[in-house]
Amino acid sequence: MTVRxxxxxxxxNPSKSETGNNYGKHKPDLQEDFNYCCGYCGSFDGFGYTKTYFEIDHFVPKDFLIKSKSVIGLSKYSNLVYSCRSCNNFKTKHWPSQRDDIYLNGDEGFVDPCGSEYENHLYRTDDGAIMWNTPxxxxxxxxAFKFxxxxxxxxxxxxxxxxxxxxxxxIDELNRYSVDSVEYNEIKNQLTPLFEKHYFLQKELADFYNG
Ligand SMILES: [Zn+2]
Known part of the structure; x- marks a missing residue:
């Protein structure tokens, strides 16, 4: 399976300007473009616990851009990634190429999470772990990400x-039928066990984060 x-x-064409240092203004565009999920690990941003707080990652790292006086500005949209806090924090220390135009140094480095190349290097197991296909x-x-x-x-x-x-x-399917139709009630019945599962997973996650 795919990671995302x-x-x-x-x-x-992002809705906000790509100049200046206030890259936070791009967050709503990024959230949509990344389908409300972390670009790197695919986690959904709606869970709401502090540990899944979502941030803006600079693909070519912010500190490196500043240090190397790169032509890539901090608000350059093509360099931004919607990222969970964990992925963003783990990635921070690493930038093996030490170039702003080269992302890989041999078998070390990053692949832009936008587009399908990222998925060539990684895959998702049936039970949701993230594994690799390549060095x-x-x-x-x-x-880097310590998945x-x-x-x-x-x-x-x-x-x-x-x-x-x-x-x-x-629910989308359900909304195609009128409330008193046979189909509506059949589809509605499928939802009950799923809501139950959703509820228990939410509890499991809360327990995980609250220790
Ligand atoms: Zn992540």
Missing amino acids: EKIPMRRP IGKWMVTI DERIEELKLLWKYNSIRLTIEKI
Whole structure:
């Protein structure tokens, strides 16, 4: 399976200007373009606990851009990634190429999470863990993002997001029928066990974060 349910794509023309240092203004555009999920680990941003607080990551890191006096401005939309706090924090220390135009240094470095190339290096197991297909993927999993150490959290968040998307799909389907039709009631019955699962997963996640 893919790491992200939907591959994120940045819009070519962001609604806010790409000049200046206030890159936070791009957050609403990024949230939509990344389907409300972390670009790197695919976690959904709606869970609401502090540890899944979402941030704006600079793909070519902010500190490196400043230090190297790069022509890439801090508000350049094509360099921004909607990211969970964990991925953003883990990534911060790493930028193996030490160039703003080259992302890889041999088997170390990052692949832009927008587009399908990212998915060539990584994959999602049936139970929601993130594994690698390539040495670069292995570097991202074990060195940069530490997906291997975050495996329990990632599995829970993945399950939570899958159930959420399934419920959304069924509700869309439900809305195509009138309330008193046979179809409506049949589809509605499918929702009950899913709501139950969703509820218990939410509790499991809360317990996970609250220790
Ligand atoms: Zn993440």
